[in-house]
Amino acid sequence: MTNAAAHHDPWRMGFHIMPPTGWLNDPNGLCQLGGTYHVFFQYSPDWPAPHAPRGWGHFVSDDLTHWRAVGRDFAIAPDTPDEASGAYSGCAVPVEGGARLYYTGNVKEPGDFDYITAGRRATQILVEATADPTAPGGLALGEKDVLLRNADYPDFCTCHVRDPKVWHEDGAWWMILGARDLDDHGLALVLRSEDGVAWANAGTVRATEPLGYMWECPDRIELGGREWLSVCPQGMQDRPWANGIRDQAGYLPLPAGEKLGHAGELYLDPAGFCRWDCGFDFYAPQTFVDESGRTVLLAWMGLPDAGFESAPDGLGWCHCLTVPREVTAGADGALLQRPVSELEALRGARHELAGDGTLALAEHRADVLLPNVTGPVELALDGALRVACADGLVRLEFLDERVGAGRTVRKAACDGVSSLRILVDSSAVEVYVNDGRVVLSTRWFPRSPALTLEARGASPCLVWEMGDGMKGCYELV
CATH class of the missing domain: 2.60.120.560 (Exo-inulinase; domain 1)
Structure with missing residues (x-):
């Protein structure tokens, strides 16, 4: 099937974001700027070609319901030596006149490496995006600035450090990064900055008992003065509720009064881990706060290591995102997810x-x-x-x-x-x-x-x- 024909097949989405062509996975860079919603995502337009490069794609919307694809090509391409193996996941932080896009550049060096303790470089990269009505999607993306390299992470980390989530609070910038330590335990690194450019290590978040060997896609959720840490722990296949699936997505409540940005060395009880979604296809959720103050979540309707198919023969594209979901807190501390009310306009x-x-x-x-x-x-x-x-x-x-x-x-x-x-x-x-x-x-x-x-x-x-x-x-x- 040609790419053009693939978009008119009976499985094409009507209100879920899917790739214009090729492969889609993690949502990235979610934000609302001047009334326009921006959803970036992991994207390989040349999939299923072998070793298809991975970068960022881009969709925009005025109402979270009617979406426009910003071209077929990459919004952020893996086109520098610091991201030679992929422009990986990250976030957006709205600033005056645009947004800052933070993401991980992945590099796998050629050679006989395990790519856990050696052979991999993980760089954290900043792109300044300026509002420009003449630019694709209304954003002009600036030069790439490498902020952190392997030597900048604590010496107890492996080469697996990625997926920055950044926010501004109490006059400082804060970042959490998913990581894997040398004992094969997942954790989140906490970093602090005065300007969002120069960063220093400020602590860690761990589980009191092992919760997977790697924490991907960390996220911070703040509702009503309380915080939750969302993570995707890998290595969970033996948990009785995991259905044999290695990679899971869930959240952990922080103790009352605790903040990720001020925690220092924080330990959370893994018994409080609650899955976001108990179905077949859900991973890498990311939230943002829109201009009305809602916390909105999107996730990849797929898995990194699934035992089932998401692109039957002949399909020219693979995967989609969930609908945007409004996240609220229940009285018991559970997080509730509802499709955003805008979707009712399609009824x-x-x-x-x-x-x-x-x-x-x-x-x-x-x-x-x-x-x-x-x-x-x-x-x-x-x-x-x-x-x-x-x-x-x-x-x-x-x-x-x-x-x-x-x-x-x-x-x-x-x-x-x-x-x-x-x-x-x-x-x-x-x-x-x-x-x-x-x-x-x-x-x-x-x-x-x-x-x-x-x-x-x-x-x-x-x-x-x-x-x-x-x-x-x-x-x-």
Whole structure:
């Protein structure tokens, strides 16, 4: 299939960001500037070519619903010696007149190395982005400035140090970096700066008991004066809840009154680790605070080391991001995720599916809401994917192995299901239980031309057909 044809296949997204062509993974550089939302992401436009270079792609939106791709090419290309093996993940910090983009440059030296303790360089790079209406996406990206190299990290670190998250607080700049130490324990490094350019080590965040061998994609979330550390620990496959998956994504609450930027040597209890998403496809979440004060999260609907497929034969692109989710804090300290309210603008024709019944829609784009669940409930999509809530569990189960492309079943504990919302978008499904207290996300690859919903025990079940917020944005390819 040609790249042009790939964007018109039945699995193309209508309200999930997917790459214009090629490969997508971690969301990067999330921010809102002058009313415009910017989503950068890990991008390989030449995928599936062997050794396709990895840099940043770029989308923009005025409403988190209708997106525009900023060209087919890299926004940030791995075009200097300090990022020869990839311009890896990072963040954005809004500043007057634009934003600062921080990211990791990865270099794997040729030779016989393990690339853990030797043979890898991890540089932290700054790009100043200036608001410019004549520039692609409204941002003119400046020169690259290397801020940190291997010698700048503590001597207990391996060569794995990456994924900066930067913020400004109490008159100082702060950075956290994901790291792996020489004992193969994951941790986060904390750094401080007066100007956001010259950085000094200021502490570490560790778990009181081992929590994976590497912490990727660290993030800081602050809500109501309390903080959480979001991390993606690698090496988690033996945990009883991990489904054999090596790489997980979750968050840890900080003790009341503690701050990442002032913690020094901070130890967190891994028993408090809570997964962001219990489905098949979720990793590398990143949050930002928009100009209205909301904390918004996007994540990669994929995994670094998955045992299932995300690009069936003939597809000219691979992976997508979740919809933007507003993050709020529950009274018990749990973080809740809800699709941003702007997505409701895509709702079209409304249907009601009461009790036991079946509904057919022309396209695989729907917003399904069960606002008042009072007992066991089951909803089947195309007879191929089943969402079932009963006996304190939510089950996401594939009934057709072709549609699941290797995915089977995921379960999440949920005592007392009261509401259920399911977003269906071509080849993505996101399930929100109890107003986002539990979330399960998955890719799927439907074979039928129309979407069939079959409900059991659902009363009422409201269904909206969803529009196409991505229409036209791939025509530039």
